[in-house]
Amino acid sequence: xxxAYKRVLLKLSGEAxxxxxxYGIEAAVVQSIAQEVGEVVRQGVQIAIVVGGGxxxxxxxxxxxxxxxxxxxxxxxxxxxxxxxxxxxxxxxLGTVTRVQTAISMQEIAxxxxxxxxxxxxxxxxxxxxxxxxxxxxxxxxxxxxxRAAEINADVVFKATQxxxxxxxxxxxxxxxxxxxxxxxxxxxxxxxxxxxxxAIALCKDNNIPIMVFDLSVPGNICRAVMxxxxxxxxxxxxxxx
Ligand code: UDP
Numbered sequence: 452x453x454x455a456y457k458r459v460l461l462k463l464s465g466e467a468x469x470x471x472x473x474y475g476i477e478a479a480v481v482q483s484i485a486q487e488v489g490e491v492v493r494q495g496v497q498i499a500i501v502v503g504g505g506x507x508x509x510x511x512x513x514x515x516x517x518x519x520x521x522x523x524x525x526x527x528x529x530x531x532x533x534x535x536x537x538x539x540x541x542x543x544x545l546g547t548v549t550r551v552q553t554a555i556s557m558q559e560i561a562x563x564x565x566x567x568x569x570x571x572x573x574x575x576x577x578x579x580x581x582x583x584x585x586x587x588x589x590x591x592x593x594x595x596x597x598x599r600a601a602e603i604n605a606d607v608v609f610k611a612t613q614x615x616x617x618x619x620x621x622x623x624x625x626x627x628x629x630x631x632x633x634x635x636x637x638x639x640x641x642x643x644x645x646x647x648x649x650x651a652i653a654l655c656k657d658n659n660i661p662i663m664v665f666d667l668s669v670p671g672n673i674c675r676a677v678m679x680x681x682x683x684x685x686x687x688x689x690x691x692x693x
Contacts, residue, residue: 455679
């Protein structure tokens with residue numbers, strides 16, 4: 452079976468790197484993500500990654516503790532760069548060539564974000580990790596993922612989470628809850644389903660980029676998602692319950 456997608460934007464939340472810890476980065480989790488990403492790249496799929504920072508710092512939390520919101524958001528953006536470099540290290544230790552590009556220049560440690568250069572890296576089979584979010588406070592890395600996906604002409608956004616898709620009600624509270632195999636952007640927005648934030652959904656909708664929501668903690672799921680297996684919920688033009 453061939454791959455369904457040629458160029459993928461993988462959104463990893465900071466929490467995805469945290470494993471069972473309550474803060475920071477669990478090395479084994481990062482290694483297993485790196486291993487799967489490496490496998491997919493060796494199949495010839497181009498992968499760009501936007502990584503969050505919630506395992507280290509969230510602007511909104513800093514602001515609610517009294518910090519200036521924009522400053523707190525910049526701290527959050529710096530947290531994403533730490534995650535980006537950690538992921539880079541894990542990927543390279545397993546033999547996958549990577550480049551980190553940051554939206555806030557840090558030329559001693561990473562390239563600045565240059566769209567055409569990012570695309571060139573992808574064409575050469577390098578994994579491009581985007582750190583620093585969008586570079587703007589008041590935004591999120593979900594919105595960054597949608598933005599970068601549009602910029603690099605990605606076929607799909609993979610939103611790797613801790614659940615295996617989107618349900619019509621909370622599966623933890625309702626044993627009858629049904630999982631959507633597909634869902635429209637409009638439904639996600641009008642029902643305020645927390646797939647990604649509204650700005651990210653709207654950007655994907657405007658640019659016709661599907662979003663695949665799946666459970667990252669199941670080994671092999673990144674490969675399955677790349678092959679187009681129905682392992683979660685795909686947000687796009689249609690709506691179906693599985
Ligand atoms: N952030 C920002 N602008 C961006 C992306 C991120 O200000 O374009 C800040 C924001 O404070 C956010 C933090 O970086 O709380 C970490 O990102 P996010 O919360 O999106 O990470 P995730 O939830 O994916 O771990």
